[in-house]
Amino acid sequence: xxxxxxxxxxxxxxxxxxxxxxxxxxxxxxxxxxxxxxxxxxxxxxxxxxxxxxxxxxxxxxxxxxxxxxxxxxxxxxxxxxxxxxxxxxxxxxxxxxxxxxxxxxxxxxxxxxxxxxxxxxxxxxxxxxxxxxxxxxxxxxxxxxxxxxxxxxxxxxxxxxxxxxxxxxxxxxxxxxxxxxxxxxxxxxxxxxxxxxxxxxxxxxxxxxxxxxxxxxxxxxxxxxxxxxxxxxxxxxxxxxxxxxxxxxxxxxxxxxxxxxxxxxxxxxxxxxxxxxxxxxxxxxxxxxxxxxxxxxxxxxxxxxxxxxxxxxxxxxxxxxxxxxxxxxxxxxxxxxxxxxxxxxxxxxxxxxxxxxxxxxxxxxxxxxxxxxxxxxxxxxxxxxxxxxxxxxxxxxxxxxxxxxxxxxxxxxxxxxxxxxxxxxxxxxxxxxxxxxxxxxxxxxxxxxxxxxxxxxxxxxxxxxxxxxxxx
Numbered sequence: 199x200x201x202x203x204x205x206x207x208x209x210x211x212x213x214x215x216x217x218x219x220x221x222x223x224x225x226x227x228x229x230x231x232x233x234x235x236x237x238x239x240x241x242x243x244x245x246x247x248x249x250x251x252x253x254x255x256x257x258x259x260x261x262x263x264x265x266x267x268x269x270x271x272x273x274x275x276x277x278x279x280x281x282x283x284x285x286x287x288x289x290x291x292x293x294x295x296x297x298x299x300x301x302x303x304x305x306x307x308x309x310x311x312x313x314x315x316x317x318x319x320x321x322x323x324x325x326x327x328x329x330x331x332x333x334x335x336x337x338x339x340x341x342x343x344x345x346x347x348x349x350x351x352x353x354x355x356x357x358x359x360x361x362x363x364x365x366x367x368x369x370x371x372x373x374x375x376x377x378x379x380x381x382x383x384x385x386x387x388x389x390x391x392x393x394x395x396x397x398x399x400x401x402x403x404x405x406x407x408x409x410x411x412x413x414x415x416x417x418x419x420x421x422x423x424x425x426x427x428x429x430x431x432x433x434x435x436x437x438x439x440x441x442x443x444x445x446x447x448x449x450x451x452x453x454x455x456x457x458x459x460x461x462x463x464x465x466x467x468x469x470x471x472x473x474x475x476x477x478x479x480x481x482x483x484x485x486x487x488x489x490x491x492x493x494x495x496x497x498x499x500x501x502x503x504x505x506x507x508x509x510x511x512x513x514x515x516x517x518x519x520x521x522x523x524x525x526x527x528x529x530x531x532x533x534x535x536x537x538x539x540x541x542x543x544x545x546x547x548x549x550x551x552x553x554x555x556x557x558x559x560x561x562x563x564x565x566x567x568x569x570x571x572x573x574x575x576x577x578x579x580x581x582x583x584x585x586x587x588x589x590x591x592x593x594x595x596x597x598x599x600x601x602x603x604x605x606x607x608x609x610x611x612x613x614x615x616x617x618x619x620x621x622x623x624x625x626x627x628x629x630x631x632x633x634x635x636x637x638x639x640x641x642x643x644x645x646x647x648x649x650x651x652x653x654x655x656x657x658x659x660x661x662x663x664x665x666x667x668x669x670x671x
Contacts, residue, residue: 384444409451430455512552524566621670
């Protein structure tokens with residue numbers, strides 16, 4: 199086997215014109231005998247954006263390259279990028295493949311492609327954060343923004359993303375708000391959009407393209423393995439007050455993950471306020487709270503491989519006119535559209551209970567395409583009653599075999615085991631096409647919403663985030 203000076207050759211120059219830059223890779227023979235490398239080949243061949251020079255010889259492939267005992271060779275890698283070429287991806291990749299005595303090895307080549315604002319860079323398990331905000335930053339809509347690696351917003355720093363900004367996240371990349379603040383300030387029909395950075399048409403609706411993930415080597419009883427640490431694409435931890443308005447977050451592993459409130463549960467404020475936002479087509483959870491403090495109004499969280507909303511480990515959650523609709527079609531799904539939980543099992547197999555504080559769910563829909571399967575609930579409330587909890591559901595449409603009638607202690611005016619009247623849920627259209635009593639919401643609580651997710655005044659107020667549509671055109 200060969201030894202390489204690095205496993206990724208990364209070109210972190212942001213190209214402002216047609217430009218060229220060169221990096222090098224050292225290939226070492228750590229053995230006491232000569233090694234002959236059968237093949238050194240650029241995977242994309244003559245179609246590659248990269249060029250290589252092996253020990254002074256140019257060419258996209260090289261054969262029978264010999265390295266003397268305890269010696270090394272240099273491979274120079276050059277890339278030329280035209281940032282105005284809209285057919286290029288934002289991150290241009292290729293592989294440099296080696297075959298030695300039948301052993302196949304690979305070094306990844308990566309460079310920034312078409313013109314954009316690039317944030318981040320290479321990270322690793324030892325240095326997981328590739329970019330930390332040193333001052334407050336504003337991301338505008340003048341050019342796309344590409345997130346490569348993990349970009350961290352630390353304590354006392356604020357990241358503001360203006361209306362119309364397009365944020366493209368590379369695989370295993372995302373934004374980690376670690377005690378800081380993120381304000382996503384979209385507008386109706388000028389939303390802030392988060393998605394993967396693959397631009398080919400076949401990736402338009404492909405889940406799992408991005409989101410914070412570290413693949414770290416570990417030793418097990420049967421040899422080396424890889425442990426993957428997976429977090430939300432937007433992961434918010436102990437924020438003192440973040441906001442997300444008119445965002446579209448799609449095609450990732452997990453959408454928004456909110457851990458551990460940064461404000462007291464007794465405060466009238468929330469750690470994160472999310473309004474008029476769509477979280478779509480996530481391979482895992484859409485919205486995941488862990489002891490969070492979240493206000494959600496006019497949310498559409500739809501079509502996720504696990505829960506659309508999993509609000510766990512206690513916390514404070516207030517949701518008004520939210521549609522949690524899981525019509526996932528990629529494979530079988532075992533998680534409900536919506537789940538509320540207040541406990542977990544620690545490493546010593548002890549149950550730890552955390553209270554639910556001032557939790558309200560009003561005029562929401564928690565439903566999905568598994569609703570009418572035997573022994574399957576799309577709405578799960580899994581609460582340990584050994585601590586004092588305060589949570590209420592009012593005028594929500596759900597599917598569960600649990601009773602949702604208790605005289606108003608927890609449940610008021612619920613609709614159960616009846617499918618919602620959506621325009622075309624199989625095509626992702628969750629607008630409401632019926633004025634019947636099943637879909638009509640109520641205003642019998644404080645601070646009910648005046649408008650739906652599209653800014654249309656309720657007439658009347660409905661369950662979920664959309665007003666009634668006389669037709670679905």
